[in-house]
Every structure is written in structure tokens, then in C-alpha cells.
Amino acid sequence: MARNKRMSGARKALLLLTAIVVVLGGVVGLSATKLGGSAAPKLALDLSGGTEMILSPKATNGGGDISKDQLDQAVDIIRQRVDGAGVSEAEVSTQSGKNVVVSMPDTPSQETRDLIQASAQMSFRSVLAEGDGAAVPQDKRTEESKLPHPDAQPTNGSDSNWITPELQKQYEQRDCTANPGKDDQLDPKKAVVACSQDGKQKYILGPVELNGSDIKDASHSQVESGGGVSTGQWGVNITFTDHAKNVFKDVTQRLYGFYGQDQNDPKASFAIMLDGGVLQAPRAQNVISDGQAQITGNFTEDDAKGLSEQLKYGALPISFKIESEQQISATLGTDQLQMGIIAGIIGLLLVCVYSLFQYRLLGFVTIASLLVAGVVTYEAITLLGWGVNYRLSLAGVAGLIVAIGQTADSFIVYFERIRDGLRDGRSVPSAVDHGWMRARRTIWASKGVNLLAAVVLYFVAVGNVRGFAFTLGLTAIADLMVIFWFTHPMMVLLSRTKFFGEGHRLSGLDAHALGYVPLYRGAGRLRDPEDSPRRKRRRDEAGEEPDRPLTIAERRRAEALKSKEHQAESPEENPGQNPEGADNA
16 A cells, blocks of 8 residues: 555656646747747846947036946946846946946847936825735725725825726736835836835825925934934935925825824835835834934835935935947856866766766666756746846856756655665665655755755855856756656656666665675574674775674684794793694694
8 A cells, every 4th residue: 555655756756746847848949939038048248248338427406426326326327227127247336436327238228228318206295095015906906996085186195086986907917025126217206106116015095295306315224212222223314495394294294193193104104215116115203394204114224224225325316328339248248158068068077977877777767867956947948038138158058067066966865865775685675665755855855955055145145156046046957856856756756667676787776785694694593793894895995804703713713822832922921832732733
């Protein structure tokens, strides 16, 4: 019964992996033929070349020169916009402290060009509703008869009459977790639906009540209590211009009214938006009449500094003009890609040769597993390129090459555990099951470490190193899928065949070739624990003799040798005795 259950489980695992490979391949083919995708992975700037644009900043309010800090902040804003537009592996930097250079793969669309050239749009809107970023389930959405219907013209930014039935439907359908997106074309005079930058929250916001140009200054500092004592928390300080001071007073007076009635009322919040995304939505806990506000929360010093810089420089009315644009060739060229592919093929061939030499025909299971892992990884990278515009850089290719050795490690651990079971006298099916129980824990631990290293490297590193970390983590997941859903099930099925199950000498599972000692050794002797291959190998390395009973002849000869050595050390005690007598005794 247990045997049939294991066989059935192995077949189901193989079918599951086959279905995954076929579905992924079908989606790749569909995207390449019908949806404008490609059957090959997209390449990054260093391998495929692209477009380089030199942008010159210009103050839209007719201000003076752009400072270095402002230009650095502009670079960050452009990088956020390019990433938000789905362009991966783009490079944004300054040139001579005057211009901004943007390099991106392929040719950018007109929408991407307009997005890059646009000035930073910061605005402040009152919150009308707030909720989780995910879309509201279909069965929990507001019924048509219960949708809000405005009965009057809204009188201020927090008036619920801004919420129309269409806006309520849009709010419930919006899924910010899947696509936070940013819409810098939001109508400033109407209520809108917007997402937080991390996609965890979504809002219905009233019309714009203040703009980024209304901010005079922003900084960060530790929050002080009413007695002037530092609380140890970090906060962001905002100073509004004289013109905006009275507007902000009216807004906080209105919001504080909601806060006084219910501290959890979303209408007590004031959303700060940059390029259509909500940076923060703090609640008004006081009426601020002097135009100096402080945002508090669970900020670290870096968080507070980052937000203050976004408020300070994100409000700058800077636009960019494309001074020049040119097509650039791949910085590393196709030769580097070909060398990387050749290196991968050589590494793969060496692993195959080693597997066949070490594991005989069992090595074909390793080769097949590597091929399946390669197909899964290829399909995943191709689909990521089509779905989220992921691009494979040379660093990513290096990660794929390194993964070949790591994938082979899993098979070696598994096969060696099986062989240990055979040396201990287990049958092949029993050794496969027992070896899998022991190897599985090691494989989980190994791949867990690989994934942890890849995640840390991805979030800590910048540039192409992140591409290496991404492929390293992706291949670790593919390796787990293959060894659990292909390699082990294949071993379960093969162990029930005559060739592998009976341990043919070419199968790689020949117990006698591996040093197995049978239980009955003949001449009335049974297998001793000291006869195990591991203990024998340990004795050979240490030069020790086996600890077993001596025969009568061996014991007499040992006594004679001992007597001879004693006479040689003390000849005066036996002057007339023949030294050869001991041998003749």
C-alpha cells in the first residue's frame, strides 16, 4: 500500500511540473504571437544598447540657476518616474553638474519622454475615504441602489458630495497592490482615486487645496514634547508660504473637527501627493495657524530625511528639455554575451561529464533535471520581460551560470545519501526513500540560505548587482521545484525498475561496487560493525589494524616476537641462550 502511494505521489508530482512547464511555454508562445511579446528574454542596456538622452533642467517659475542639490533630487525624481513607467535597467546620472543623462534600453515611448520632461507635481488634498490597497471582492462591493448620490454641490475639500457613483465604483475596483501606478494627469479640481506609493493603501481624495509651490521650506528633526524635551522620535517640519498660511489654517481647522469627533475618521487626514502618488496622509491633531506643521509617525531618521527632501525639492517647479538624443550601442556588446553563454555551456558540460563518471547512468537524471531547471528559468525570465519589463543583464547571466553548480549540489547531496543507504545494506527503493528523508532537510537549508542571500543582496545593492541577485534567487526557486517535482519522483519510479532497482553495475546503484559488506561473511562469521565502509576507510586513513580475535598461530607468533624483543633488550640475563630459540619454540 505504501509503495503504491509513493508511486502515485511521484506520478502526480511529475504531472504537476509538466503542466507548469507546458502552461508557461503556452503563455510565452501566446505573448510572442498574439500579444506583441517575444519568445526570447529582453536584454538590458549593457547587452542590447538603447537610447541616451541629455536633459537640461529649467525652472518653470523663471527662477535662477539650479543648484547641485536640486539637480541630485531631480535625478531621484526622474529615476522614480522611469522605474514607475516600467522601464527596467535604466541609468540616470548628472553630467558636469548641469545636465541629467538618462540611458534606457530600446527606444522610449512618447509617454515615457513626456513623463521624464515633466516638472515634479506636488499637491495636497483632503482625504474622503481610505481603505486597503487591494480591490474590493466582487460580492462585497456596494450595491447599485446603495451607491452615494450627491444631493448638493460640495462646499469644501472634505465634503462627501464629491463622491459620485462612478468614483465609488472606481475606488472599489482599483487594485493598488498589483499596480500602484502614478497618474500625474489627475484633475486638480475634481475628486480622484489614488494609491499610496507602496500600494498598501488607496484613497478617495478631494480637489487640490495646496500645491508644492506653497511650501517655503521642509526639514527633519526630533519631536519635542510640550515642555521642550526630545521624545526620541523623528518628525518632518513644513513651513508654508505667507500666501498658503491662511489656507492651511482653514484646512486644519476643518480636519481637526473630524479628528475631535473620531480620531480614526479618514476625513481627518490630509494627503501629500507627488506625481500622482500619495507620499503620506497625516491626521490633523491641531489647528495650525502659523503655517508651520510637523508630521510625526514611526519615522526613522532616514525616513524623515527622505520625506523632508521630497517635500523640499519635490516641490521645485523644474522641467527638463531634451538637448540631444542618440542611439547607443551595447556597452559590453554581444561578444560578452556570447562569452557568457559559452562559459555556461562549458560549465554545464563539465557537470554532465562528472555526473556520468561518478554516477554512471544515474547521471542522466542529473542532466535531465538541469535541462528542466533551465527550461523553467528561461520561460520565467521571458515572461517577466513581457509582463513587468524585466531585462537580463550580463550580471544576470553570471547569476545563471553560478546557479548551475548550485543546482548540481542538490543532486549530489541526494545521490550520496542514497548510496550511504546502499552501503548500509538497504535495498534500492528503501535507500531512495531513506536518502530523500535525510537529503531533503539539507536541500531546504541550502536553498533557504541562497534565497536569503539573494533577497538581501537585491535590496542592499544597486545597479547590475541587483540583476545578479534576482537570477540567483529565481534559480534557487526553480531548483527547489525541479528536485521536489522531478528528480525525487524520477528516482522513486526508477528504483522500481529492474535495471536500477536490482543495482546493475552501470546503474550507479551497485551496492557491492560501493563497498557493501553482506550480513553473512562465510566460515561462520557475521558482518561486524567494524566492517562498514566508513569505519574501514577511517582505519585506513589512521593506519589502524582491525580489532578482532587472533588465531592460535597468530597468538604464538606474537608471544615469540615479544620474548625475542625482551631478550634483545636484556642479553646479560640470558648469556647462554640461543637468540633464535624463540622462533624455534
